[in-house]
Amino acid sequence: MSVDRQLPNPAELRELLSFRKPDFNLRRRRLNAALTIDDLRTIAKRRTPRAAFDYTDGAADAEISLSRARQAFRDVEFHPSILRDVSRVDTSTTVFGGSSSLPFGIAPTGFTRLMQTEGEHAGAGAAGAAGIPFCLSTLGTTSIEDVRATNPTGRNWFQLYVMRDRDISFGLVERAARAGFDTLLFTVDTPVAGARLRDKRNGFSIPPQLTASTIANALPRPWWWWDFLTTAKLEFASLSTTGGTVGELLNSAMDPSISFADLDVIRSIWPGKIVVKGVQSVADSVELAERGVDGIILSNHGGRQLDRAPVPFQLLPSVVREVGPDFEVAVDTGIMHGADIVASIAMGASFTLVGRAYLYGLMAGGREGVDRMIDILRDEIVRTMQLLQVNSLADLTPEHVTQLTRLVPRNSTGRTVSSTAETP
DSSP states (O other), rough: OOOOOOOOOOHEEEEETTOOOOOOOOOHHHHHHHHHHHHHHHHHHHSOOHHHHHHHHOSSSSOOHHHHHHHHTTTTOOOOOSSSSOSSSSEEEETEEESSSSEEHHHHHHHHHHTTTHHHHHHHHHHHTTTEEEEEEESSSSSSHHHHHHHSSOOOOEOOOOBHHHHHHHHHHHHHTTOOEEEEEEEOOOOOOOOHHHHHHHOOOOOOOOOHHHHHHHHHHHHHHHEEEEEEOOOOSSOOOOOOOOOHHHHBBTTTTHHHHHHHHHHOOOOSSEEEEOOOOOOHHHHHHHHHHHEEEEEEEEEHHHHHHHOOOHHHHHHHHOOOTTEEEEOSOOOOOOOHHHHHTTOSEEEESSHHHHHHHHHHHHHHHHHHHHHHHHHHHHHHHHHTSSSGGOOOOOOOOOOHHHHOOOOOSSOOOOTTTTTT
């Protein structure tokens, strides 16, 4: 069969040859090109010196906990409904006594201005604009009061380490209360620092030390050093001295004698919601619920403390089943996609926190990079909910998710035991 041909119509040709208006804002252009959190990570790695990037990207020992956490989300199988009207979906929720426009908040991260000079100002500002909570770390590089000034009407949370000098911890709690922070995350998984091998190999210290290796690594990234050297000196929320490696700083500040008695004291002086972060077993979850805390966060500290620790997402169904539906259980570690957040909510989580995803955005483009991170996760959450054909977070149930099992637990006799990774 022959094909009829004709000369191109000039008007139609002009439509095909129309050019997009160029964007001369380099930061906006590279951020708009990032379609996933992994894309932001790639940009962040390119723009940040290795020691600072690895501090964010790395985990403890062989980094098995982090790898397993991410794999657990990849092993999710979704079960969509059909023929539901999902032209509109509601991503808002309430958590720990307040509202959030999305089912995730920004997790506490230490030494944040080392990643990119805007640091917590970028995180708190972006969180406030998006209507989600922002959590400041005890080891943050912006003061409690400055975070409040940056996010005056949003939800600010404070993450507390119990220090060897208890008066430091008590003083931080009182400052956070005076500044109007509404939730305290009492962290329990850091009696000592984990083995951060990437940091040791990089000689990562606070402040960064100039060596032949760091100078060579910095040459293609002059903007990072320019920002670091020409902006305000790093200011920590609690540490009066900043010299040494990250592990040395943590070990000098943290107290391995932390106990339930410390939790009781903090509860007595904190007026807002108190949530225990770093819970890694069903038994501890039940005990904390019985003790009357306002909630828990299942977390292995992003894999940065005990390697081979339980995967929070896999632990979630068993914990929710034992503590009951009225006790709030949040989850973090390994979240890199909005679908990970949707799966967590479906399996019973009240809320989620993102740490590395936030810092990848920060390193990729400061405040605009954090905004982009939130936009990416929001779009992925909405799209996943629409494809599952649910209208609200409350409509998500365990029936929407199967956690596929790779690792089959065995007890000390070698017998296979029921896995917490299975859907109840």
